[in-house]
Amino acid sequence: MDPITEGVIRAINLIVTGDREVFSIAALSLYISICSTLLACVWSIPVSAALALRSFLGKRTVKGLFNALIGIPTVALGLYMYLLLSRSGPLGYFQFLYTPNGIIIGQCILVTPIIVSFSTSALESVDPDLRMLARTLGASGYQVDAAVLREAFWGVTLAIVAAFNRAFAELGVAMMLGGNIRNLTRVLTTAIALETAKGEIALSIALSFILLGIVMSLSIAINLARRPS
Amino acid sequence: MSAIETLGLSKRYDSLQALDEVNVRAPSQQVTSVVGVNGSGKTTLLKILAGLELPSGGKVFVNRHEVGPDELRAHCTMVFQKSVMFSGTVYDNVAYGLRLNRSGSGDVRERVRSALALVNLEGFEKRKARRLSSGEQQRVALARALALEREVLLVDEPTANLDPANAMIIERAIKESAKSRIVVLSTHNLPQARRLSDRVIHLYRGRVVEEAEPSRFFTSPSDERTKLFIEGELQY
Numbered sequence: 001m002d003p004i005t006e007g008v009i010r011a012i013n014l015i016v017t018g019d020r021e022v023f024s025i026a027a028l029s030l031y032i033s034i035c036s037t038l039l040a041c042v043w044s045i046p047v048s049a050a051l052a053l054r055s056f057l058g059k060r061t062v063k064g065l066f067n068a069l070i071g072i073p074t075v076a077l078g079l080y081m082y083l084l085l086s087r088s089g090p091l092g093y094f095q096f097l098y099t100p101n102g103i104i105i106g107q108c109i110l111v112t113p114i115i116v117s118f119s120t121s122a123l124e125s126v127d128p129d130l131r132m133l134a135r136t137l138g139a140s141g142y143q144v145d146a147a148v149l150r151e152a153f154w155g156v157t158l159a160i161v162a163a164f165n166r167a168f169a170e171l172g173v174a175m176m177l178g179g180n181i182r183n184l185t186r187v188l189t190t191a192i193a194l195e196t197a198k199g200e201i202a203l204s205i206a207l208s209f210i211l212l213g214i215v216m217s218l219s220i221a222i223n224l225a226r227r228p229s
Numbered sequence: 230m231s232a233i234e235t236l237g238l239s240k241r242y243d244s245l246q247a248l249d250e251v252n253v254r255a256p257s258q259q260v261t262s263v264v265g266v267n268g269s270g271k272t273t274l275l276k277i278l279a280g281l282e283l284p285s286g287g288k289v290f291v292n293r294h295e296v297g298p299d300e301l302r303a304h305c306t307m308v309f310q311k312s313v314m315f316s317g318t319v320y321d322n323v324a325y326g327l328r329l330n331r332s333g334s335g336d337v338r339e340r341v342r343s344a345l346a347l348v349n350l351e352g353f354e355k356r357k358a359r360r361l362s363s364g365e366q367q368r369v370a371l372a373r374a375l376a377l378e379r380e381v382l383l384v385d386e387p388t389a390n391l392d393p394a395n396a397m398i399i400e401r402a403i404k405e406s407a408k409s410r411i412v413v414l415s416t417h418n419l420p421q422a423r424r425l426s427d428r429v430i431h432l433y434r435g436r437v438v439e440e441a442e443p444s445r446f447f448t449s450p451s452d453e454r455t456k457l458f459i460e461g462e463l464q465y
Contacts, residue, residue: 129313136279136307137326137377147325151316 003201010202011209022203026210029187032100032174033167036107037115041160044115048156051116052123053145063120069113078176081106085177098179103187106173111163118162122155123148154226161222165215231292232256233278233305233381233411238287240273240435247273249435251287257380259427260403260412264419266463270435271415272310275383278413279307291380306379310386312370314358319350319369322358326377344376345369347402364395371402381411388421400425419459423447431455433463 096102171189178185240248255261280301348368388396431439439455457463
């Protein structure tokens with residue numbers, strides 16, 4: 001039997017038997033990525049609402065900046081965040097380096113441009129006449145914004161899902177800020193890299209199956225839930 | 230009798246004078262039509278009356294009280310030439326303004342039902358609004374405005390590009406709704422203005438050039454530009 005087939009069979013076995021290590025790594029990955037995505041939403045959605053629905057000086061520059069940051073290399077971001085969070089760095093006091101919280105902060109920053117850019121696009125794609133219509137029907141300024149947000153709901157949801165997928169599947173930030181410490185900061189991507197380097201192909205494949213399974217299931221579920229308006 | 234009036238209303242966009250010292254009066258229980266070629270200022274006038282745009286000068290009065298944009302929005306509602314639908318059902322669309330006003334659910338249901346009946350859309354409540362034909366969407370837009378039961382209904386080119394059947398339903402609903410409110414209709418469809426109006430105002434390059442009852446407006450207009458407009462020969 002060739003090593004890949006053998007790896008796949010062992011991977012399926014690990015998943016089916018509920019291997020404790022595999023599932024604890026997957027659970028930690030989910031926890032970190034969900035936290036970082038939700039935390040990033042707290043500021044990213046208001047920022048995208050302001051970019052899409054308000055006029056201010058430098059708006060195009062700010063939008064351009066967020067668009068450019070979508071493709072930031074995770075290793076570079078991980079390095080900058082490492083310098084900030086390391087003991088001698090400006091945020092060293094908080095001792096976030098090599099903790100799940102450190103990875104959460106790094107991933108938060110990583111996914112912010114994705115949520116801001118995609119949500120802004122979704123909000124801008126709502127028919128501008130809808131704002132005027134809502135005004136004539138008695139909506140206040142905030143109610144008009146709420147109406148636009150409601151119309152852009154699925155676009156904003158897709159932005160959040162894209163952000164989650166990016167956080168869940170990235171390696172650089174998790175490796176630089178988490179350090180891949182077993183039972184503490186080891187997530188799916190860092191574990192796959194480590195196990196592959198060690199020659200533990202079966203475990204790597206099992207972990208990659210879970211990684212891909214979660215990313216694809218989420219995207220499929222969102223597409224199924226989305227109903228034409 | 231209640232009325233909406235303007236006094237010396239002007240609107241300027243950079244170098245374009247869209248409205249110039251416009252004085253008009255639209256009384257209750259009548260359809261007042263504003264006619265004119267494209268770019269004559271009809272839509273601008275309606276948007277100012279709806280409180281959607283600020284005039285560069287002049288005043289607007291409702292029942293002899295001067296009102297600003299916020300108050301105008303409380304008095305008026307507007308149906309646009311291009312119907313815009315919220316996502317969701319026909320019921321959601323017609324109920325939108327009522328829910329903002331915190332009307333009780335029973336009241337909302339009843340007012341949605343009667344507004345939809347007025348535009349012959351009974352039974353359409355659960356249909357997706359954006360999947361309707363453009364004529365049906367325009368009827369939903371009119372029902373949505375009528376459901377609010379505001380004092381002033383502003384209607385901008387409501388039947389442009391609609392088939393005769395939908396246009397007839399909309400015209401009938403406008404005429405019916407005028408029995409209990411002020412209706413200001415903007416149109417360049419002269420037969421429609423003739424059918425619906427109690428008073429016709431001709432706007433030309435942002436100025437009122439003729440104002441008369443339809444019988445006189447269409448048979449013996451006093452202004453040369455109105456005569457040319459009716460004959461379809463007015464240059465713009």
